[in-house]
Amino acid sequence: MASMRDIKRRKTSISSTQQITKAMKLVSTVKLQKARNKAEETTPYFNGMYRTVNSMLAKTGQIDHPYLRDNGSTKKAVIVITSNRGLAGGYNSNVVKLITESDLPKEDVKIYSIGHKGEEVLLRKGYEVTQRYPEVVEAPDYEDAQEICRQVLEAYEAGEIGEIYLAYTHFKNTVSHQPTLLKLLPVEWQEPEEAEQSGPDLLMNFEPGEEEALAQIVPKYVTSLVYGALVEAVASENGARMQAMDSATSNAEDMIADLSLKYNRARQGSITQELTEIIAGAEAIS
Amino acid sequence: MADNMFQVKIITPDRIFYQGEASMIEFNTTEGEIGVLKDHIPLTTVIAPGIVTITEAEGTKKAAVHAGFAEILGDKVTLLAEIAEWPEEIDLERARKAEDRAKERLSRKDANLDVTRAEIALKKSLVRQDILA
Numbered sequence: 001m002a003s004m005r006d007i008k009r010r011k012t013s014i015s016s017t018q019q020i021t022k023a024m025k026l027v028s029t030v031k032l033q034k035a036r037n038k039a040e041e042t043t044p045y046f047n048g049m050y051r052t053v054n055s056m057l058a059k060t061g062q063i064d065h066p067y068l069r070d071n072g073s074t075k076k077a078v079i080v081i082t083s084n085r086g087l088a089g090g091y092n093s094n095v096v097k098l099i100t101e102s103d104l105p106k107e108d109v110k111i112y113s114i115g116h117k118g119e120e121v122l123l124r125k126g127y128e129v130t131q132r133y134p135e136v137v138e139a140p141d142y143e144d145a146q147e148i149c150r151q152v153l154e155a156y157e158a159g160e161i162g163e164i165y166l167a168y169t170h171f172k173n174t175v176s177h178q179p180t181l182l183k184l185l186p187v188e189w190q191e192p193e194e195a196e197q198s199g200p201d202l203l204m205n206f207e208p209g210e211e212e213a214l215a216q217i218v219p220k221y222v223t224s225l226v227y228g229a230l231v232e233a234v235a236s237e238n239g240a241r242m243q244a245m246d247s248a249t250s251n252a253e254d255m256i257a258d259l260s261l262k263y264n265r266a267r268q269g270s271i272t273q274e275l276t277e278i279i280a281g282a283e284a285i286s
Numbered sequence: 287m288a289d290n291m292f293q294v295k296i297i298t299p300d301r302i303f304y305q306g307e308a309s310m311i312e313f314n315t316t317e318g319e320i321g322v323l324k325d326h327i328p329l330t331t332v333i334a335p336g337i338v339t340i341t342e343a344e345g346t347k348k349a350a351v352h353a354g355f356a357e358i359l360g361d362k363v364t365l366l367a368e369i370a371e372w373p374e375e376i377d378l379e380r381a382r383k384a385e386d387r388a389k390e391r392l393s394r395k396d397a398n399l400d401v402t403r404a405e406i407a408l409k410k411s412l413v414r415q416d417i418l419a
Contacts, residue, residue: 045297048366052357142299207317207331216332227299
């Protein structure tokens with residue numbers, strides 16, 4: 001049996017770890033609250049954007065615009081959003097897995113990485129990281145998203161890349177986060193079945209012309225998607241960390257309870273042994 | 287509610303900037319200034335940096351809007367703006383400095399200068415000053 005001192009030392013160490021995980025849990029709970037509010041505020045903008053672009057594409061689907069068709073390049077850009085810090089359970093590895101297990105061939109993928117953790121793993125696995133924006137995750141704002149999209153779209157227009165994907169964690173609710181791989185460009189547009197219901201949309205006019213309006217609105221659409229993904233990813237990160245730290249804290253609690261029991265047993269054992277020794281000694285003298 | 291009122295919504299990425307009833311809304315598009323009354327034909331248009339004037343029952347409200355687009359449907363106007371500000375949120379001093387900076391960049395005629403970006407920055411700063419004037 002381990003000595004009393006060993007058990008005691010172990011117990012102290014675990015309780016100090018527990019204090020850390022508890023504090024981290026509290027911090028990420030607060031951050032989650034903030035991030036979630038932000039994500040909710042973004043939703044109306046994003047929904048409006050999505051609706052407009054869809055109704056536009058329903059009208060202009062036939063147009064041969066660079067944003068809508070293949071430009072021949074086999075290269076694929078993937079914007080990967082992960083966190084800068086670990087201790088968030090499977091948050092980062094789930095996003096990375098999404099890419100490694102997708103059917104995108106490794107040699108054709110160019111990574112635009114937002115966040116350290118995913119970037120490190122992807123580099124190790126031999127992916128090409130073209131651009132990195134580690135600082136964006138700390139406090140995402142719309143201008144960051146604009147800057148990233150500008151660079152990606154430039155490469156797209158220059159024909160360096162033929163497809164743009166976005167890998168991030170979708171924030172469903174506090175406990176459920178869904179790693180998602182989304183195709184941004186060329187815009188994949190489904191024949192809208194609800195076209196009949198949204199009757200007035202069919203009469204929509206565009207100013208400037210449809211094609212020009214498309215050229216202006218699609219970059220904004222991509223930017224809003226990236227921004228929405230960023231905000232959601234931050235919320236998911238904090239949610240994942242909160243869960244991870246919560247289970248770490250309760251694990252520590254279990255271990256402490258177990259060690260306390262062992263400690264008390266060892267203490268009792270040593271007292272009994274001491275007594276037996278004293279009695280044996282006394283008997284030997286008499 | 288008067289008959290000539292319609293729904294106006296201005297949404298930015300971080301918040302619902304404005305939501306209410308108005309009898310008229312005026313703003314700048316890339317094609318020129320436009321004023322919208324109730325029952326306008328359905329129209330989607332791209333917003334140029336400028337001042338948005340919302341005429342409500344109690345008076346008018348002004349705001350600076352810098353980029354985005356507008357969706358106009360008979361009784362509903364939605365402005366999806368990338369940046370929108372009320373006059374009281376604008377820092378005049380900063381706008382002046384931004385104007386100087388943009389002008390300076392444009393006058394330098396640097397080879398690798400992003401002219402469109404500098405022009406947009408200049409326009410933004412001018413709009414910001416305009417609305418305060």
